[in-house]
Amino acid sequence: MSVLQNIYDNGLVGIIRGVQPDDILDVAKSLHQGGIHTLEITADTPRILQVIEQLREELPEEVIVGAGTVLDAETARAVIMAGAQFVFSPTVNIDMIQMTKRYGVVSIPGALTPTEILTAYEAGGDVIKVFPARSAGPNYIKDVNGPLSHIPLMPTGGINLDNIMDYFQAGAVAAGLGGSLVQAKKKYTETDLAELTEKAKAYVEKVKAFQINVQ
Secondary structure (H helix, E strand, O other): OOHHHHHHHHOEEEEEOOOOHHHHHHHHHHHHHOOOOEEEEEOOOOOHHHHHHHHHHHOOOOOEEEEEOOOOHHHHHHHHHHOOOEEEOOOOOHHHHHHHHHOOOEEEOEEOOHHHHHHHHHOOOOOEEEOOHHHHOHHHHHHHHOOOOOOOEEEEOOOOOOOHHHHHHOOOOOEEEOOOOOOOOOOOOHHHHHHHHHHHHHHHHHHHHHHHHHO
């Protein structure tokens, strides 16, 4: 199964931002145990390249590991060489998209306006991250999905357990989960990791129920 198909099937991308490098593997394993198998490590993470290499080596094969907050082509190439299977960006950077596609890696650029979304898709974006979704809301996804229904949209920013179904019902193919799932700048204890697994399960249950209903 392709990386892109895995992202569609998983429906959720767990964003690991601001977590100490030594805790990331445990956080990733906890998310995996909770059913979230697509993980984004933000590029501003210390030792990001080593972290990606470690996750690719130690996590099960069904876990997809990518890099986020990638702002330029040079960083895209570096994380790809370290093993990133997809590249997220908060912006539309044509050079970065082209670099990602050159290496056959899934490209998920960030965009907000219809013009940006179309530009990112036509430049080679596989899925377009609608960011910041918090500012737009589910109805915006529905409105954009009307004339641009051929473009897969992944809202990110402000997605939580209370509103995630609104985004999927509006036409999202997946959703990025940031601070509502993984808290930044904290030391993760065994209790924290267990709670993270349970929180991941709650998101997965909602998305799976939606996917079953639309089949």
